[in-house]
Amino acid sequence: MSACLRVHDFIASSTSNGPGKRAVLWLQGCSLRCPGCFNPQTHPSTGGEWRSINELMQMITALGSEIEGLTISGGEPLDQAEGLAALLHRIRSETRYSIVLFSGYPWEVIAQTPAWFECAKMADIVLAGPYIQNQHLAAGLRGSANKTCRFITNRYTQSDLDRLPDAEVWIDLNGIVTLSGIRPVKAEIYGPTR
Numbered sequence: 001m002s003a004c005l006r007v008h009d010f011i012a013s014s015t016s017n018g019p020g021k022r023a024v025l026w027l028q029g030c031s032l033r034c035p036g037c038f039n040p041q042t043h044p045s046t047g048g049e050w051r052s053i054n055e056l057m058q059m060i061t062a063l064g065s066e067i068e069g070l071t072i073s074g075g076e077p078l079d080q081a082e083g084l085a086a087l088l089h090r091i092r093s094e095t096r097y098s099i100v101l102f103s104g105y106p107w108e109v110i111a112q113t114p115a116w117f118e119c120a121k122m123a124d125i126v127l128a129g130p131y132i133q134n135q136h137l138a139a140g141l142r143g144s145a146n147k148t149c150r151f152i153t154n155r156y157t158q159s160d161l162d163r164l165p166d167a168e169v170w171i172d173l174n175g176i177v178t179l180s181g182i183r184p185v186k187a188e189i190y191g192p193t194r
């Protein structure tokens with residue numbers, strides 16, 4: 001079977017998930033289960049939908065110059081390292097998009113795990129480490145203070161992250177509301193979400 005990824009959600013345009021306007025891909029499945037995680041619906045590895053790498057590349061490249069990059073979040077992206085590496089390799093070799101990668105694994109563990117490091121080194125920025133409730137931060141793309149931000153390339157600096165808005169709300173043509181950002185607004189204010 002060709003490479004594929006189990007996807008929780010995809011949005012074509014966000015300004016709160018990394019520098020500039022970005023597509024965001026949330027992968028389904030997380031083995032870490034951090035207490036207090038904002039995104040528990042992404043935890044089961046049985047949810048979401050399988051998407052081939054070709055399909056994902058078509059969705060992303062169809063956005064052309066409307067976006068400057070792709071952010072990959074979850075769920076835990078590195079739990080799907082094989083498919084993720086295939087996607088990141090194609091992004092790197094076929095586009096000029098930047099890549100922001102979130103992971104709940106600490107950087108030291110990523111760096112010592114060849115399949116995970118292979119993915120991390122293709123990103124521009126890696127936000128690494130589990131969410132720890134009593135170190136809650138919600139700033140500069142870090143949900144908690146223990147998380148590290150590693151700039152793999154020199155494309156961005158910390159000041160690019162410091163300028164990001166904390167939260168975003170999207171309402172699609174069907175009235176579906178999606179909340180995102182490092183400090184998402186409360187769902188009950190805006191009604192049902194997915």
Ligand code: SF4
Pocket residue numbers: 030031032033034035037038039040042074075076103104105130131
């Ligand atoms: S790694 Fe991320 S998605 Fe997984 S439980 Fe922790 S905060 Fe939630």
